[in-house]
Amino acid sequence: MREDKGIFYRIDWVVVGLYLALVFIGWLNIYAAVYNENHNHIFDLSQKYGKQMIFIIAAMLLALGILIIDPKFFSQFAWFIYGFFLLMLVVVIFSGREVAGSKGWFAIGGFGIQPAEFAKMATVLALAKYLGTLDVSLAKFRTLVIASAIILIPAIVVLLQHDTGSAIVFLALVIVLYRAGLTGFIPLAFIVLPVLGVLALVLPKFILVAVLLMVAGIFYFFSDRKLRTIVLISTIFIGSAGFVFSVDYSVNHILEPHQTNRIHVLLGQDIDLKKEGYNVNQSLIAIGSGKMFGKGFLQGTQTKYNFVPEQSTDFIFCTVGEEWGFMGSAVLLILYLSLFIRIILMAERQRSRFSRFYGYGVASILFFHFAINIGMTLGMVPVIGIPLPYVSYGGSSLWAFTILLFIFIRQDSYRYDLV
């Protein structure tokens, strides 16, 4: 391992190509989203697209930097990096700047840096490091507790910054745990509970509980009817029923008012299109008006005349939908899915457990951002302000996602040397 084989040695060009394509698409659409006739030069540094270009160049330099670093560095310093960003997350609560209601920003020069974006990468490193240790097994309770703690500690700190969106993202790492052997019930619960929650808000609760009871009955009927199974089924049923009855209270009393509103908007209840429902409605209008082939680059009227708020950041997908239509949107979706699947396949070819779990972590984080962000613009998920990886405007997120991905690319290129 001492001999360096060059920074592009066995690099996976497919994933690099997908990355570059997304970054380029992002830049073009940021240009379209903030375009105005007075500053129409795409390299104008006073405008977001000019800044994004600098962010992109910086991201490329970061990527190159990572490709220079010894691939073993990341596994060896994983705990240190994790600890460092955990510290940053705490520090930023006390000395950070508040942007859009969350206190997660350091002001450095004219730019804001958001440690939460980097903390995801650090958490993936730490989790992979821990799961990569030879004697861990998620069948053991102790392992599960430690792994959960690695994920939840930064998530809770981020939550303290009032950045709910970023905090939720950490939950995506359950996919890594699942791949590492966690029982399928928990990720299943992650999918079933939100669905159950929505149903609980829409349907009468007693009907829902009756249905749950029927389901439990069917499971019991086909089960081995041992005491252990009966206890398990009963526990799940009671838990679900309890959840159903607590949803209303949680939504109306635990969540903050704007979050409550976002859930009502999603469910089509009490929508005031001029207030709570405005973003989603305008987002759907912009996307829907793109039709099959879109209105063309810089021709999107909703985009150009600022009908969608936050369009260069969280709602960047509206620009794609309006100007490039269904075809363009579909191409973007396919690029993302290709990226995720490519990362999974790369992860599976790792000989090092650390590298494999790290790869899964990368895929999970990127996928979760993708699913929440696009789901939000399409009105399928409540409005949660998290960026679309590589495409949304913003230095922190672009750099953090770049580092996240290139650490993996670096690990992958040395997959035969790392065990």
Added chain:
Amino acid sequence: MERIYADRKYIIIGFFLLIGLFYLARLFYVQILVDKYILSANNNVLRYVTQYPARGLVFDRNGKLLVYNEAAYDLMVIPRQVKNPDTMALCHLIGIDKQEFINRLLKARNYSPYRPSIFEAQITRDSYGFLEEKLFLFPGFYVQPRTLRKYTYPVAAHTFGYIGEAGPDVIEKNTYYRPGDYIGINGIEKSYEEILRGKKGMKIRVFDVLNRDKGSFREGRYDTTSVAGTDLYSSLDAELQEYGELLMTNKKGSIVAIEPQTGEILCMISSPSYDPNLLAGNIRKKNYTKLLQDTVYVPLFNRALMAMYPPGSTFKLVDALVGQQEGVLFPDTRYGCQGGFPLGNGKKVGCHPHPSPLDLIGAIQISCNAYFCRVFKSIIDKKSYLNTRQAFESWRKEVMSFGFGKKLGIDIPGELNGNIPTPAYYDKYHGVNRWHSMTIISLAIGQGEIGITPVQLANLAALISNRGWFYTPHVIRAIGRKDSLNEAFNTKHRVIVDQRYFDVVIDGMANVVTGGTGKIAAIDSITMCGKTGTAQNPHGKNHSIFIAFAPVQNTRIAISVVCENAGFGATWAAPIASLMIEKYLNRTIKRKDLEERMINGNLINGKTPDIERGQGNILPD
């Protein structure tokens, strides 16, 4: 050991693909399957600004401008942009009170806080002058130019009609019209609407989220320019129309004059009338209500087309023509008259004293009732018909060929059919076939169930002067170019009476004026044919009727005059017709005494109509 979990990658990849497909399906639904989003998108940014074309002008037969447009302004409001307005100042400028201001603003806001609504419609150019200077003080308000119909002469209101905003029923049926558009509601404004209105243009402007105008959409690629309406050349003679209305001051009735060679209407007066300027612009609604509520003078009622009168003795001309055509009457046919025509039950159709017996010319000249009752009886009782019914049907067909009993098809809406009774009517009244010539003898002298409109009467005079044919009377002689004749009216209608039978009738009519019942109408310098009529009116004094044409050779004007409740035809209708002919042919009136007597004659219970003439203002309550 995690190798045993390697298959879980399929579940994870499967889950990713599932979400991806789910979003793709959602995109397909939002972008391809439903249209509401693209409609909303256009709603968001595009404002369609209508370019209103100038409506076509109307000229009279001598090239005088009758109807034109004047600039007017709609005061528009965008409620969201209204900021701390000095309400009282604006109220003062447009003459409304504060409550009205609040109501209007609320109404506009309810329509849309972002879109312009009309706040005050059709502000005249004069009022606009004041407003314009102060408008910058009222953010959210702006003016949109419109046009206002103006009338050079305060006459011919019924012919011109009026325009108003297209109502919801019109908009529903005709996609051309949008709320706020004007449409002709009556008169030629209605019948020539599609020619006069021109073509609206549309400018598409782009507005951003703060409702700021960002310029034209795609450099105006989809903008259309408006096309001005086509001008109309009316056959009306403005001076004659004005003179006729003057003569009809304080009289109920109608004057219709036609140029027989062309069917062009020279004037059409329905009295009492109103100044057409009263129904133009934002004063229209108030004034219309007042005119509509005037049940004494009924000024909105166009008597020339919509009033049916029994034609009285003027109908004897028809008897004379049909009788000859049927071969039961000859110029030298003589009938005696001993004070009337006996009905056989001790009663008779009375007649005034005159020499007896008379031939046809004499009977027309003297207007002998008995003579024409016998003519009518001989038609209905003619041996060659199987029965009364068949004879009557033949008579009816011939009479209707004169343009009676059905709409002439004049180019002004609202014309009535008039009435020539059907056999079925008599069947119902007297029993099937239980009626005969004596039962319906009053038709002979133009009384009974017969109903004829003033324009049909004028057309009778015209077709007699033409010796048996007429063009459908019309008020628009040319469209667009002065010399291009209105193609809708170039069909010659022939009467079912041979040309040769007309000479004797025309001679008789000439004698009416030279030495008969219409002597009062005689003018030294002009040869004239006429016929008096007195329509019995069960509700009051008889209606005075006169039809005439002049000169006898190369006739230029045929006229009908009806004066309601004015007594004999000779008393009012004949002098008025005569003055009209003199005015039209000589352009000046020599008989000042007669003229003055006619103008000052008040036949409406001595009451003066309180219609303000020529002021274009709001009527007094």
